[in-house]
Amino acid sequence: NAGVMQNPRHLVRRRGQEARLRCSPMKGHSHVYWYRQLPEEGLKFMVYLQKENIIDESGMPKERFSAEFPKEGPSILRIQQVVRGDSAAYFCASSLGLGLTDGELFFGEGSRLTVL
């Protein structure tokens, strides 16, 4: 059973360009979470999605950032008009459910965005 797959692993963008980060959850998982980790800092929650629905976006910046998790295909984190401060590692996690035995989050290896 493949783990959480993220791509690209590394992405370089110039200021003002768009960045799209993809996350394929583990098979059967319908809950997806995105986290951001700035250099030398901790993980910050961004958004939680459950197939086609955004459940909690309390950690998402109000502008330029959006996330989706369509019925078919991976979850996408989209950053428009990137700025240097967006340079970070973006981690995706998935879970089967929310309960005691199925609420464990499995993380991908992250996508590292560098903005020049």
Next chain:
Amino acid sequence: DAKTTQPTSMDCAEGRAANLPCNHSTISGNEYVYWYRQIHSQGPQYIIHGLKNNETNEMASLIITEDRKSSTLILPHATLRDTAVYYCIVRVLGFQKLVFGTGTRLLVSP
């Protein structure tokens, strides 16, 4: 979610037990204690979780005090590959997100 307090860093000799403490004095009755770790630049990895009873799995043991205000993660025989940042998180079951603090940076040395 209740806040947790962990030491910034700890050292451990290879082969010895690593005991990582965590204070969560404001934990409520329906909050579980979770431990994750992040090995350099990798995605966080689940270790163990518990409510009030001590728990053990193939990776570690979790000891929760009777009043539940603190807990200790025990790696019984630390190896160099256990060098990582360890996060103690309290979370209400059925609530989705994990809120990560600053964690404890464990350095296992030969």
